[in-house]
Amino acid sequence: MVTSLAWIVLVAPLLGGVLLASWPGEPPHRVTRIIGLGSVLIAFLLAVTIFVILLTNGADDRSFTSSAFEWISIGGVHVDLAILVDPLSVMMMLIITGVGFLIHVFSTEYMEADSGFRRFFAYMNLFVFSMLLLVLAANFFFLIVGWAFVGLASYLLIGFWYDRPSAVAAAKKAFVINLIGDVGLVLAAVLILRTLGTLDYAQVFHAAGIAQMGGAGSAGGLVPGGGTALAICLLLFVGVAAKSAQIPLHTWLPDAMEGPTPVSALIHAATMVTAGVYLIVRTHSLFDLAPVAGHVVAVVGAITLLMAATVALQQLDIKRVLAWSTVSQIGYMIMAAGLGAYSAAMFHLMTHAFFKACLFLSAGIVIHALHDEQSLDRMGGLRRYLRVAYFGMGAGCLAIAGFPGFAAFFSKDDILATALDAGALGVFCWVIGIVGAFLTALYMFRLLFRAFFGPDPKGGYDPAPHPSTKWMAVPVIILGVLSIVSGWVQVPFGWTGISDWLAPVLADVPHPLEPSNAAEVLTMTFSTLVVLGGIGLAWWLFAADPQRRIRLAAMARGPREVMGAGYRLDEAYDDIFVDTSHELAGVLTTRVEPNGPDGLINGTVAVVRSTARVLSAAENGMVRTYAFAIVAGLGVAGIVLALVVAGAS
């Protein structure tokens, strides 16, 4: 029953997307809305149904697989088209369809005036399907299929306004960097296949579990702490780093803001970029076999967290602030996953989906109201005009900063407190995380105060910002409320909703991390202090006296410029990779191709032509030659036949 519903959840957005994609001409917007919203709504409602069914089942009866048919069966490699419904995938399903549905609703108003209305919803539906395939897959094969499709959807949606060169360039950049990740992922899958002979989750994780217990022989090569496990996990992490925009493969995400704001909200905040975190949590059995890989992951996450926060502080484009903020927050999740705090990572993934989507959609209201103005320099005092956006942005900022009571207060602290239980590296990560929390509060409230407080910008707003309709307001309000309350499912010294829910999936972790009471108290205290400190500093700099920041602008201009440019990583990549590729392409086009492949083809053409010319001499239109041909043919055939018969008799 559950799996049948899961199949429908998977297929509904696919049907919607295909239907919209193959529609001849442009249907009326009402039709597009019905199909686009309806498919995701069906998926969401069914996902909720599945969730309720699993809740009412016992904790032992929450994992189901269903296989549609055999996809590949060659020489020992068996891959089925199979889905896995368990607490982890259901959690992701709910987030994807729920937040996805709200963003779809928002988009109906946001994209109303766009001529590509139908195309937008087709792509969005296809994205939802791809993401669902990724999280529902029961083997690495379809994980990679969903992974690749998600990358494609991202490319299509970033470059949605394809007549803008900057959008097209950003789309290509995203796709190429994701491709690097795909290579890593495929290599990891190949390695898994070679070592364990199967790509099925159940079999792979079972073998990993046995290897963990010390039965190395039966796992065929997987040894705890061994080279193969390390290689697999590092290769998986390459895929994770690309998809989830961690250093050094993060440069595509800020550029991806070229896409429409709903796209940024859904794909580049709430779901696609969190696929990497999902992957690590899903394959935790493998990561438990290679602690070194986990350390690498945690360190990368920590560095990313810190660096991205500093860059976000310097951004002037409202969407870029949020983009770098996403990179930073995912750094938190990756860091947690690397340390082994899997349920904390998933908790933060959930709350982040809510408040980041809320922030992006509020930004979308602002951009829509100001007629595509995105620069903080030309914003101010918007709380007087756009009350819904003010509410959404305010709730989101309080949530992301980790203000006590709001969502990230619980999820971020869960990560940090659990980190303290993870040895010396954990303590290091804790420190980085606290500093990052301070910076998060600072840059988010910088955004809030500069855009929504203070006087109107020089020259005023022309025309005045118009408030949004209910299509855009209601999703923001819902997400804002979720940003506030979603943290309450797991409260320290209270109850542990998320950890309990994910317990069946994480049951085989050898050394589960448990935040001690002291750690909880310590973390809560420090995080509250830094949050209040960050908000206070932001108030002092940006809200109390709007001119103060201009007076202080000369301070540390050099380092601030470097930070603002993302530490010039983009330029470095340009020089090292892009320019070299252009050179190579130039040489290949001008020198190699005319002589090599072109020459081969032209040569073949010439040979065929001359043969044809020779052969067409036989078609000279003269009856006598045709008659001769008949006679000659008969003669030859006859002689041969006669000789054969004579020889046989």
Next chain:
Amino acid sequence: MNVPISAYLTLSGALLFLGMLGVMRRRNPLMLLLSVELMLNAGNIVLVGFSREWNDPAGQIFALVVMVVAAAEVVIGLGLVVAVFRSRINLDVDEMSSMRG
């Protein structure tokens, strides 16, 4: 002792041979058609010969049909020749080669 069937076959073969020679050599379309008549007659000889050999009227029936078809073919062929002649083309089969290539 009567003539064995192989003699008729040889005769028919020789006539066929002559007919094909004519088709290949002659350039006047009328002469071409005459040579074709020779070949048809060769066929008829074989048909009637075997009809006697096996005492089956089918051979002669078929020979009559062949004659009918030969007549029809001659009618059309001569009509074509006349049409070509009226279009002021030389009566040379080699010249009527516009279906080349």
Next chain:
Amino acid sequence: MGEKIAFAVAAVGILGFGIGVVFLKDAFRAAVALIGTLLSVSLLFVILSAPFVAAIQVIVYAGAIVVLFLFVIAYLGDRGVVPGPDRLERFQVFGWLALGGLGAFGAIAILGSSPGPAGEPPAVTDVGSPAAIGHAFLDSYLVPFEATSLVLLVAAVGAVLLAKRAVQLEGGR
């Protein structure tokens, strides 16, 4: 014995007149040679106890088809002579080779095959009589009979069309 002599005469006639058809330059003479060939073949048919077919051969072939040929030859007049040299002169040898091959095949086929039961001569039956032919046509071979009439109809219609077009080309109606 008599059959052998008659066969020999017919054979000589066929081959001799056949050579005439193929090698005579003048169109008229070639057509007359064809008449000779056809009459010789008709003699052969008589020997082969197919009198009806022989009669039809004379009436239809020699008496109608060749007459058509003669009409057209007369109409064409001295345009019947082909001007200019033969373009394919140099390829003659290939044609002779091809025919040689075919001839060799025929020789091998006939010589290599067993002469068959040389026993009693086939009984003289009335398989070729008009009555037998008529019965055969109307009993077993009705469809070919009707089909040939259709062929003749089509040929007649075709001839009329061709003539019409030819007349139009000349400027008539």
